[in-house]
């Protein structure tokens with residue numbers, strides 16, 4: 690990956706082209722580590738903007754049932770942070786889109802922060818999402834990211850007060866991850882009426898692209914929520930489609946004809 694092809698550049702280029710970003714979340718190791726290359730190259734070919742690479746963890750507090758179960762399957766195959774990054778580095782030349790690692794803090798600490806960041810660089814990782822790392826503690830990781838091209842993506846919740854939203858927006862890198870629901874990941878029937886207002890406020894405050902995620906599981910929701918921000922993140926629906934062997938559902942989510 691070219692040095693200037695950072696996560697934020699890629700997202701900003703999308704906005705500049707008048708297009709919406711689409712980030713696909715996968716659980717690394719679900720289906721075995723051998724499936725990882727195939728899944729990533731499939732998504733790249735399908736036209737996703739970036740991939741959020743979930744690291745399986747025993748205590749995934751923000752994850753709903755679909756992703757929890759995928760995590761258990763991945764752990765059962767022996768997948769872990771180190772093995773996943775090593776696998777990625779073995780085919781990184783084939784990856785042209787940004788990869789964002791989503792992991793809880795614990796596996797990073799177990800790895801060793803410095804070693805972890807180095808391994809991410811060797812694997813060409815463009816960003817990190819660490820849901821249990823509050824902004825107040827972010828220097829623990831961000832100090833180590835100085836001088837790298839790895840962005841620390843911040844999450845904003847529906848219930849974040851205005852002052853906190855502004856603080857997060859200032860520190861944000863790559864893109865802002867706007868969480869669309871209160872609770873865990875997974876399929877939802879609908880969204881709160883306040884969502885549009887919340888997202889438009891967030892866009893006003895943010896200097897960088899805003900993407901929304903949680904509960905987006907069909908093409909109509911992709912379109913509806915994308916219209917409010919710069920793009921969306923879809924997790925459970927993609928994890929489910931891979932697990933069930935229904936890859937055509939992923940093309941449908943991207944608004945393409947089934948292949």
Ligand SMILES: O=P(O)(O)OC[C@@H](O)[C@@H](O)c1c[nH]c2ccccc12
Nearest residue numbers: 714751820874875903904923924925
């Ligand atoms: O699964 P959903 O509802 O489509 O939501 C995206 C989500 O799965 C992914 O971004 C994610 C998985 N685990 C997380 C933990 C925290 C924040 C985000 C995530």
